[in-house]
Amino acid sequence: MKAFYKISLLPLIAFALHSQIAIAQVSINTDGAQPDNSAILDVSSTTSGVLIPRMTADQRTGISSPATGLLIYQTDGNTGFYYYNGTTWMLLGNGEGGGGHVIDADGNAYPTVKIGNQEWMAENLKVTHYRDGSAIPNITNETEWSNLTTGAYCWYLNDENTYKNLYGALYNWYCVTDPRNLCPAGWHVPTNEEWLTLKDNLGGVPVAGGKIKATILWLSPNTGATNESGLSCLPGDKRHPNGWFNWDNLLVMGYWWSSTLFSSDHAYDRSQMYNQAGLYETSSFYKSGESVRCIKD
Numbered sequence: 001m002k003a004f005y006k007i008s009l010l011p012l013i014a015f016a017l018h019s020q021i022a023i024a025q026v027s028i029n030t031d032g033a034q035p036d037n038s039a040i041l042d043v044s045s046t047t048s049g050v051l052i053p054r055m056t057a058d059q060r061t062g063i064s065s066p067a068t069g070l071l072i073y074q075t076d077g078n079t080g081f082y083y084y085n086g087t088t089w090m091l092l093g094n095g096e097g098g099g100g101h102v103i104d105a106d107g108n109a110y111p112t113v114k115i116g117n118q119e120w121m122a123e124n125l126k127v128t129h130y131r132d133g134s135a136i137p138n139i140t141n142e143t144e145w146s147n148l149t150t151g152a153y154c155w156y157l158n159d160e161n162t163y164k165n166l167y168g169a170l171y172n173w174y175c176v177t178d179p180r181n182l183c184p185a186g187w188h189v190p191t192n193e194e195w196l197t198l199k200d201n202l203g204g205v206p207v208a209g210g211k212i213k214a215t216i217l218w219l220s221p222n223t224g225a226t227n228e229s230g231l232s233c234l235p236g237d238k239r240h241p242n243g244w245f246n247w248d249n250l251l252v253m254g255y256w257w258s259s260t261l262f263s264s265d266h267a268y269d270r271s272q273m274y275n276q277a278g279l280y281e282t283s284s285f286y287k288s289g290e291s292v293r294c295i296k297d
Contacts, residue, residue, distance in 0.1 A: 124168025224277025
């Protein structure tokens with residue numbers, strides 16, 4: 001015989017939920033209604049809500065062996081409801097273009113957009129750890145950067161406070177291809193072929209760039225910029241292989257890595273300019289620092 005309980009007092013709630021008495025269903029309400037047949041716990045009210053555990057991002061990521069489906073509310077950074085999908089924490093909600101959100105190894109949340117059969121991050125990556133938690137070196141010195149043969153990142157002009165949140169980090173290609181993985185679980189740095197698919201989905205080279213460019217923060221005239229894709233690409237420029245920055249070029253150019261080799265010391269990337277609407281297939285030396293957009297597996 002099915003058992004159900006109508007409980008109105010907090011001490012009784014605690015007793016019902018924590019006692020060793022076998023309870024098939026529990027109803028918590030103010031109107032005496034029976035629990036729905038499909039629910040082990042049925043809470044109803046027209047004047048109050050349910051509060052689940054609230055914690056900071058550090059506290060969330062510090063949970064040991066979270067269960068699949070675990071739900072919390074994050075109170076700092078990218079606030080909102082997060083659930084654990086068995087592999088990674090996900091922020092509940094929808095982004096532009098019918099996408100959602102994805103969270104990197106640092107706890108940064110990124111909106112995503114769907115374009116054709118692809119789903120892309122709608123912001124540049126700014127993670128400072130690989131997927132396994134290993135720290136990525138932040139190299140500020142020009143000589144040290146130019147001598148690298150392993151993964152590293154930097155902020156534009158080495159100024160994290162000014163450029164991190166808007167433009168993300170600049171990564172060398174060794175970082176892009178490190179087996180510890182730069183992108184979150186279930187995501188990866190796009191191949192050259194995946195960039196070609198994006199270009200084709202948006203109408204080809206002459207116009208695709210305008211459809212992914214943000215309508216702000218590019219130098220005028222920001223030719224062709226509509227951002228109708230929702231990708232919101234910004235001109236984060238790059239760091240040169242010798243460790244130099246273009247000090248006056250931030251609003252002019254944007255570069256994004258692919259994971260595909262071009263030659264023995266160059267890899268394919270994509271570039272955009274403030275005065276053109278195209279999305280161009282180019283290549284850069286491994287030691288260059290460029291932006292990264294991740295794509296869903």
